[in-house]
Amino acid sequence: MTDAPNRLTIRRPDDWHVHLRDGAVLAGVAKHTAHQFARAIVMPNLSPPVTTVEAAAAYRNRIVAAAGPGFTPLMTAYLTDTIAADEIARGFAEGVFTAAKLYPAHATTGSAHGVTDVANIRPVLERMEKIGMPLLIHGEVTDAHVDIFDREAVFIERTLSGLVRDLPGLKVVFEHITTADAVAFVESAGPNVAATITPQHLHINRNAMFTGGIRPHMYCLPVAKREVHRLALRKAATSGSAKFFLGTDSAPHAVGAKEAACGCAGIFNAPYALESYLAVFEEEGAIDKFEGFASEHGPRFYGLPLNEGTVTLERSGTQVPDMIDANGTPIVPFHAGEELVWRYLG
Numbered sequence: 001m002t003d004a005p006n007r008l009t010i011r012r013p014d015d016w017h018v019h020l021r022d023g024a025v026l027a028g029v030a031k032h033t034a035h036q037f038a039r040a041i042v043m044p045n046l047s048p049p050v051t052t053v054e055a056a057a058a059y060r061n062r063i064v065a066a067a068g069p070g071f072t073p074l075m076t077a078y079l080t081d082t083i084a085a086d087e088i089a090r091g092f093a094e095g096v097f098t099a100a101k102l103y104p105a106h107a108t109t110g111s112a113h114g115v116t117d118v119a120n121i122r123p124v125l126e127r128m129e130k131i132g133m134p135l136l137i138h139g140e141v142t143d144a145h146v147d148i149f150d151r152e153a154v155f156i157e158r159t160l161s162g163l164v165r166d167l168p169g170l171k172v173v174f175e176h177i178t179t180a181d182a183v184a185f186v187e188s189a190g191p192n193v194a195a196t197i198t199p200q201h202l203h204i205n206r207n208a209m210f211t212g213g214i215r216p217h218m219y220c221l222p223v224a225k226r227e228v229h230r231l232a233l234r235k236a237a238t239s240g241s242a243k244f245f246l247g248t249d250s251a252p253h254a255v256g257a258k259e260a261a262c263g264c265a266g267i268f269n270a271p272y273a274l275e276s277y278l279a280v281f282e283e284e285g286a287i288d289k290f291e292g293f294a295s296e297h298g299p300r301f302y303g304l305p306l307n308e309g310t311v312t313l314e315r316s317g318t319q320v321p322d323m324i325d326a327n328g329t330p331i332v333p334f335h336a337g338e339e340l341v342w343r344y345l346g
């Protein structure tokens, strides 16, 4: 056995799923993503949602202004029941939309305007298949009769498997997967089906939400599942398979919105995302697979160039603060109060 390395240098990575929000908090959170990542796929679940080319272009300008030079936001369109295929295709042709996002209506934060039935957007999906535009999916059913821990697996059965069968040429990213079922589905699907995996779903199982009391900062959607699912996700992420890549789903909410009678779903992991992921790869004995997951599989799937330049992490430890001030909004980060083994040097 060789000694564990004390430094790791990889090609500059990207985040293929992030919530940067808007207004004052945008400036407070975007800089964390821009510090670690060259590019990020920016989720469109603002209020109101980003449903037009103009709104996405304006949002992109606000992000660039907030994040500063050297960071490229990749914008997404929020699919609704009534969105026009022409608007989606125009945004893609103009280089404003990189992808379009499917939120089943009421599945998660900011999804009230989402799609009530995928049949309603069939012409949009057919157009996307034709032009090679990726579809990003929050994959959970919204049927209140389905147990919350089963909603991803049931989505595969009821919606995703049919969609992939009917539109075999469509590029699909199954976002923030949380189950062994999702891993198996993605592995058995064709090369145009991939998935992002968050750091929290690699670190925690559902017990983390109930350790000694209710833990709202461990709550996100899709909700963390049983240990057997976490282990399947760790295996997939560290396998070297090009179908799995980094997408933090960093989803900041003010501390008061989390610590409430009805707390918001979302975990803010952007500030220490690479340290968090790398801990998992090291624990799995797969540091050599980290660069593929963080920096290569995503751009190859999207058909984008790999980044130039590198980033380095060192084994000197990072103390994660209890709270982060996001330009006036206090937010509890993932791993709050913990010491992580690696330190990001830039």
Ligand SMILES: NC(=O)N[C@@H](CC(=O)O)C(=O)O
Residues within 6 Å of the ligand: 019, 045, 108, 109, 110, 138, 219, 220, 221, 222, 249, 251, 252, 265, 266, 267
């Ligand atoms: N992941 C979450 O728990 N929340 C996200 C929405 C989402 O990605 O589902 C948010 O915008 O807060």
Ligand SMILES: [Zn+2]
Residues within 6 Å of the ligand: 108, 138, 175, 176, 221, 222
């Ligand atoms: Zn989601």
Ligand SMILES: [Zn+2]
Residues within 6 Å of the ligand: 017, 018, 019, 043, 249, 251
């Ligand atoms: Zn998300």
